[in-house]
Amino acid sequence: MTPAPTLAARGVSKSFFGNAVLREVSIALQPGRIHALLGENGAGKSTLINILSGALLPDAGAVEIDGRVFRGLNPRDAHRAGIAVVQQELGLTTQLSIAENIGIGALPRRYGLIDYRGLARRARAAMDLVGLNEDLATPVGDLPLGRRQMVEIARALFREPRVLILDEPTSSLSAHEVETLTALLDRLRAKGTAILYISHRLNEVMRLCQHVTVLKDGVVTADRPIEGVEAADLVRLMVGRDTGHLFPAWTPSADRDPIIQVSGLSSGVLRDIDMSIRRGEVLGIGGLVGQGQEDLLLSLYGALPASARTAEFNRQRNLPASVRRANALGLAYVPADRKREGLHLIHAIGWNLMLPSLARAFSLSLRDRSKERVLATALADRFAIKGDLTRQVRALSGGNQQKVALAKWTPAEPQVWLLNDPTRGVDVETKREIYALLRRLASEGKAIVLSSSDTPELVHLCDRVAVMREGRIVATIEREALSEGAIVAAAMGADPLRTAA
Amino acid sequence: MNAIESASLRLYWPAQRQRNRGAGGLLIVVAAFLALYAYLFPGLLSVGGVAKFAQSWLPLAMVSMAQAILMLAGGVSLAIGAMVSLGAVIAATTMAGPLGVAGGAALVMIAGLGVGAACGVIVVRLGLPAIVVTLAASFIVGGAALLILPRPGGTIPAWLSDLLAGDKPVAAWLVIAVVVFWKLYLATPLGLSLYAAGENPDAAYRAGVPVDAARILAYAVSGLLATCAGLFVAAKTGSGDPVIGEAFTLNSIAAAVLGGVGFLGGKGAMRGALAGSLLLSVMINVMYFLGFPPVAHYIAQGLIIIGAVALPEFSARRRAL
Amino acid sequence: MNPGEAVRFPKVRPRALFASRPVLTFLIVVAVWIGASFVKPGFGAFGHLRYLVELGAVVGLAAIGQTFVVIAGGIDLSVGAIITVSAVGAPLVALAFDESGAFAALITLAAATVIGVLNGLGVAFLRAHPMIMTLAMATFLQGLLILLAGGSAISAQSPLLEWLGSARPGGVPAGVLVWAIASVLSLLALHATPFGARVFALGANSLAATLSGVNVPATTVAVYAISGLTAGMTGLLLLGMNGQGYVGIGDPYLLSSIAAVVLGGTSILGGSGTYAGSIPGAVLLVTITGLITVVNASPGWRSILFGSLILALLLISGREARRR
Structure with a gap:
């Protein structure tokens, strides 16, 4: 008989504006186990985490902590019950110091005031666990993205949680930081912490986790030990079918004249980008999250001030200086955050x-x-x-x-479509329609630039993929050499630096 | 605990020092203006000079803090001036009466805390835009001030006026007291939460920060500072005036913006707002000294505010979006 | 209309029309008028109602620009100051050759528009918060006005102003006539032109508007320019009705203009609304102000009543906002 789960959801449902995001989802986190939660973007993972941590209330169903049903769980109750979450989006306060950020919401106090001495001691201990050796008083705003992620993890550990939920914690971490984190999670598991681990990196999941729950379109499609499961099976469970069927057949288009050519493009985090975009092709932009992909699209679209050594857009010299100019040159941009942008x-x-x-x-x-x-x-x-x-x-x-x-x-x-993660948070059927649309546009001789966080998408849809790291294009992979492995290797810097085509 | 360990665990003062960064330019400008003022008016460097200057600065410093707290919390108030007036008329009508100075002062503070908290509850709990709520509040509070004292009058006990606005630098000590009060406030968990609640309320809520409580408390403290500023203004003039606070609304925003406090919450620091109010105060004094007509202040103020908003736009290259 | 389109764009049912804010506000005006004429004899007389609408024209003109600015997601706190500039400035530019006063009026309106353009430039290019930019502008203008005009009232006589203040072509006061024409033009601009659509786009989501190719800076400057222009017109009308301008003459109209906009159902958060609501909103406002004066409330109570009114309206429209 298994022990009572530390934290569990029983048949929870949730919808927003009439769209069901979760339908009768159950999940149980056991002490001393790393539990993987898998699912495509938009499958409902973040909503489930928010319900488990009290940030959202379910429409139906209940959250149980140590077998006790909690109605109207709020984040403070959840913290008190020992549940800590590492959010995907960073929620740190840039003006406050590392230590204050780690402690906020659970600050130790003495005579009603913050006990800065105690805070420093405990924050330092949490920082040591994740390998942060920065000064305690450093404002978080001074840290690069990866270090901020580690602060976020230290903040969760500061509360000495019994349940630790990590929402894609490795998306902006370096290889070394990922190693520190996996070692740490193994230690916590051995100490009896229940861990829920969300990641898109299947090899990480296979190596680290003991149990897996797969969500697809808000429904649990699998809930089983990870032993004996192949990575390909997990993908099938997430997508609902073999990924191959999602994508239209790839046929090269005849018209391959360059329509945009830039060299030495710099702007914001972008450094010295050379690229050419051809008619009739889908050019993929890959890489880890936040390596300058969005800035690249926005600079091409005239929405970010940028400079370039040479630039030719649809036979016109110079970068478009404004969105309106870009529109006039035949460019269109579809942002990733469709609600906001x-x-x-x-x-x-x-x-x-x-x-x-x-x-x-x-x-x-x-x-x-x-x-x-x-x-x-x-x-x-x-x-x-x-x-x-x-x-x-x-x-x-x-x-x-x-x-x-x-x-x-x-x-x-438009002659050139700049698409920023167009399938994020989109159901499978729409994805299929969007993929078909992109190939059809390409076959009509339009140029498509597709930035995507979904590597299979890049592999199956693109004619070429430019991989970005730290604001540069570090590799451009042609169709023949395209594979998930090649993209990931280039993104992580496993390949020696190559200049872009 | 050995020496090395305690050195690596020092947190409070280093964290405070870190917040000084970026204020350097402003402090140089303030110092330059102070030097100019001291050059034009050597009397500044005496005890009496400090006393007089602190008296002209203190109310502005307090309302600037009142505004900056709200801006740090992601809000703003257009009712600061009305609150100052309210504080002034309550002080002028009660302190000479049976309640006495202590009772009157208590009433001023209760009114500030209460009205501030009420605004806070409406803004935070009902999720209404702070600008319009405080605009409405400025009418209601201003109307209440007119009901309490329809025309300038009332009295402040002479000894209190002498104490606060006499030849002794009591006002300078009060500035220090207000700063200490702010430091204590920020050293409480709820006070520090203000920064997190202002910059990213959703994330702060998920991290277990009592966002609503922190913001409502900020409104209450803001109200307290504003009515206390009104008490001081009444003591300085010896009587109450139901519209004396009007200019403070804009001045408080100007000082906070000059001091680098941002409109979107969580950006800036109180020392910046204080420096901004000091700069504004010195500028007004210098202009008086150089014989500018009072109306020139309006023009100068308008230009200063626009300049303060525009400068960061030119100095920093920002994303177009 | 083909059947496919009928599904895509179903006809608006008459009952839904009655739930719309402009119609609702209009009905409230009618109800208040009927109620008040029972309580107070003489209130319902044609002359008095016409007088109310004439007063409403002043508020309504100022509310035109405010409606554009608020729908575009901003707020113009310099309306009162611009009205004063216009009412005090027009007599100052009285020129010998300009017998009708039309030239002076044109210069005044141009100056008011330029002030609006400056507001717009500050908001669009200096990224100043609209409230700060326009408040700073108001402070600046206030100082300038005292320098120019001092504390005394300046009277103005010109045929144009006289016509504005007292002519009644066909029994309709000239001010109301001007208001009606301006209303039709602004309703057209807002709802029947691409420019109007851009104003709505800007207010609902300026980032998405930029990325959709909307020229956000130009649109921003345009709405503040419109606000300056209509405030200038308001100033001229006030000058005509009063016969003299003085510093502070425009102050009451700042808040009335905002209140009329909010009363008419335009969201203070921007992005939605219509000037069609601000029209009955303006009339309702002068009616309420008139009634408050009738009950002889002290200035204190009047201020409290006004503030509570704004708060109450905000609570109503704020409920809409949270449903977003």
Whole structure:
């Protein structure tokens, strides 16, 4: 008989704006076990973590701690019960010191004031565990991203948790830091801590974890010991089918003239980028999270001030100085964060579809509403966006929102599509549609630049993949040599530095 | 604990020092203006000169802190001026009466804490925009001040006026007392939480920081500082005036912005806001001294605020988005 | 309309129309008027109601620019100061050859628009918070005005101003006529032009608007310029109705303009709303102000009442905001 789980969810469901994100999900974390939670982007992993840690309340079902049911669990209760979470998005306060960040929310006190001496001692102990040797008083704002992630982990350890939840903790860590972390997790497990580990890196999961739960579209598709499971099986469970079927057949397109050529592009974190983008190709941009991929797309799109030694866009010299100039040159950009950057959530679907056209039209001309209705209807039909277009965009599911974000650009007939992680948080069916759309656009002679955090996507869809690390393109891998291994190796710096093509 | 260990565990003072960074430029400007003022008005360097200067600076310093607390917490207040007026009229109508100075002062503080906390609850709990809530509050509080004292009048006991605004540098000591009060506040868990709650409230909430409580407390402390500034202003003039605080709303924002406190919360430090208020105060004094007409202050202030907002935009290259 | 489109763009039902804020605000005005005319004889007389609408025109004109700015996600706290600049400045530019006063009016409106443009430039390019930028502008103008005009009232006489203040072509006060024309134009600009759509885009999500190709700086400058222009018009109308301008004449209209916008259902958070709501909002506001004066409330109570009104309205529209 297994011991009672330290932390468990029993049949929890949760929906946002009418979209079910979790459906009767159960998971049980046992002491002394590293439990992997796998699933695609948008499968509901983060929502489940937020429910387990009290940041969200489930619509149905319950959270149990040591077999006791908690209704209305909030983060403070969860902390008191010994649950600590390392969030994927960094939630540190840049102005405060490392030690204050580690302690905040659970600061030791003496006579009502913060016990700085005790805080320093305990924070130092937590920092030693994760190998942080910086000064305690250093403001977190001074640290690079990877070190901040370690501070985030130290913050969780500071609370001496019985349950430790890590949401993609290794996405911005160096190889050395990953090693420190895995050793640490093994030690904690041996001490009896229950650990929930979310990662996209299957080899890490296979090496570290003993048990796995797989989520697909908000439903548990597997909950079993990891022994005897192949990595390929896990992928199938996450995606629901062999990944090969998701992607359209790849056929090279005839037209391969370069449409954009830049050399020596620098901006923000970007350093000396040389690249050429050709008509009729899907050019992938790969690499670990936050290596300058977004800045690259934004500089090409004229949304970030950038400089280049030479640049040619659609036979015009110079980088576009503004988004409007980029639009005029035939570029379109679909952002990764569609809620914040891509769409106007409070406005109607039809209105959103018309916005790029309205942005270009003469300011004080009269709008032709009936023509707009015809065009919006046609776009919605083509992209299979269902229903009333006078509804607000926020009423749509993630996948349909993404379709609106893509569809709104088609009337402008862009020659170059800059896509930033277009399948993040999108259901499988929409993914398939987006993939087909990208290949179709390429076959029509358009140029597609696809930045993606999903490596299989890059492998199956792209003609070439440029891999970025620390603001540079460190390798450009041609179709023949494309494999997940090659991309990951280049991203991690396993390859000797190569200059980009 | 041996010496090496305790050296590596020093935290409070090093962390404080780290927060000084970036304030260097501002401190140089403040020092230059102080030097100019001392050159124009050598009397500044006497006990009486310090006393007079501290008296003109203290109310501005307090309202700047009141504004900066809210800005650190991700809010702002347009009701600071009305709160100053409220503090002034309460002091002027109660202190000479049966409640006495202690009772009157207590009433001023309770009013500040209470009204501040009420604004905080409305902003934080109901999730309404701070700008508009405090705009409405400025009318309600300003109206209340007019009801308490419809026209300038009332009295402050003479001994209190002499004590606070006489020849002795009591006001200078009060500045120090207010700074110590702020240091103590920031050394409490709830006080320090202000930074986390201001910069990234969602993440702070998930980390177990009592975000709502920290922000509501900030509004209450802000109200307390503003009404106490009003008490001091009343003591300085010897009577109450229901609209005396009006100019303080804009000045408090100006000082905080000059001091590098950001509008989005969690950015900046109180020492910056204090330096900003000092700069503003010295500038006003220098302008008086050089014989500028009072209206020139309006013009100068407008320009200073726009300049303070614009400077960082030019000095730092930022993302276009 | 083909059947596919009928699904995509269903007809608005008449009942939904009655739930819309502009209509609701209009109905409230009617209800208050009917109620007040029972309580207070003479209130419902045509002359008095016309007088209320005439007062509403002043607030309503100022609210035009404020509506544009608020929908674009900003706020213009310099409206009152610009009104004063216009009311005090127009008499100062009275020129000998300019017999009708039209030239002076044009210069005044141009100056007001330039002030608005400066506000817009500050917000768009210096990234100053709209409140700070416009508050600083108001402070600056206040100082400038005292220097220019001192404390005394300046009277102005010109045929144009006289016409604005007292003419009644066809029984309609000239101010109301100007207001009506300006309202139609601004409703067209807001709802029937690409420019209007960009204003909504800017207020709902300026980042997404930028990335969708909207010229955000130009749109920002334009809305503040409109606000300056309509504030200038308000100043001229006030000057015509009062016969003289003085420092502080525009102050009450800053908050009335904001209140009228919020009363009309435009979200103070930006991105949604319509000037169609600000029109009855302005009339409702002058009606309420009139009633407060009737009950002889002291300035203190008036201020408290006004603040509570804003807070109450915010609670109503704030509920909408949280549903977002």
